[in-house]
Amino acid sequence: MTSSVDFNTGRVVRGDEPATAIDIKLRRRRLVSSVLRYSVLTIVGLVMLYPLIWLIGASFKTNAEIFASPSFWPDQPTLSGYINGWETSTPYTFARFFWNTFLIITPKVIGTAISCTLVAYGFARFDFPGKKILFATVIATLLLPNVVTRIPQYLLFRDIGWLDSFLPLWVPSAVAGDAFFVFMLIQFLRAIPRDMEEAARVDGANTLQTLVYIVVPLLMPAIISVCLFQFMWTMNDFLGPLIYISSVENYPVSLALKLSIDTTEAFDWNQILAMSVLTLAPSLVVFFIAQKYFIEGISTGGVKG
Missing domain, CATH: 3.30.160 (Double Stranded RNA Binding Domain)
Incomplete structure (x- = not known):
């Protein structure tokens, strides 16, 4: 057999x-x-x-139908929540608040990508006096809750005269104030072999040229992941704008949603839900567009070169 x-x-x-x-x-x-x-x-x-599906369905309901019908799909769909919610109870429409959010996010994402890449490259590739102490300080800031630094930051920005502006939201990111992203990029850089960098130096490239033309292309999945994290965190940030911004004309959408809630009268929940859907839409669109690079960046961080 x-x-x-x-x-x-x-x-x-x-x-x-x-x-x-x-x-x-x-x-x-x-x-x-x-x-x-x-x-x-x-x-x-x-x-x-299901909560997201219910949110989208309830945004097309009337205020009375939201509590009368348990189903997520409206019996008589209406756009009144979107129309009335877009106008808001202020002289400004939600277009102004979306524009303010764009003005906050764009410099913050760009500043984070540039500054954190520079700092992470310095820690990962160079030896200098006090490197271990500085790196330990960066890691230590990860252990501090954000609420601990809110009051010192507020007093600092108040003395500088930056309150009621976007500068308190921009500047910390432009100087690598987000230690998590620095640490994240350092781990990615440690997984990248130095062979190509050494070859570029032999060919006469300086440090900046090596970073821009050799390291950044290899680090692009990680940089996209950093930008995606920063984008979503900034879109969801409520406490930061609430502390530093006092003028309604400078509100981002996270604060504009609070304007839809009246503490003296009944809430127009269909308007709140409709604007919540519009607020969530940019984060979902950006995530699904960049998810390929995001997953690639996350997986690359676990590979040692």
Whole structure:
């Protein structure tokens, strides 16, 4: 009696045992396993996405229907929540608040990408006096809650005269004030071999040219991940603008949503939900566009060169 190894399945097939029967059994097992796996994942995914689905559906309901109907899809869809919510109760529409958010996010993301890359490159590639102490200080700031530094930062920006402007939100990011991103980029840089950098130096490239033309292209997935994190965190930031910005004309959307809640009268929940959907839309769009680079950047950080 002879036997052979099926390299596709890893099983030993006897000479008197039909291979087709074994293949059919294995295919059935794989099919049942796949069906069960994807069924569980689908159910878990729907449970996690249900609040978002309900939010979108409720934004097309009237204020009365939100509490009268438990279903997520409206019986009589209406755009009144979007129309009235866009106008707001102030002299400004939500277009102004979205523009303010854009003015905050763009310099903050660009400043974070440039400054954190420079600082991380210095820590990862150079030896200088006090490097260990400085790096330990950077890591120590990760252990401090943000609320601990709020009062000193507020007093500093007040004395400088930057209150009620975007500068308190821009400047810390422009000087690598986000220690998490510095630490994250350092880990990515440690996973990148130095061979290409050494070859560029042999060819006469200076430090800045090596960084721009050699390191940054290799580091691009990590930089995109940093920009994506900063974008989403800034979109969701409520406390920072609340502390430093006092004029309604400078409010971002995170503060503008608070304007829709009146403490003296009944809430127009359909307007609040409609503007919440519009506020979430940019983060979702940016994430789905950049998710390929984001996943690549996260996976690259775990590979040692």
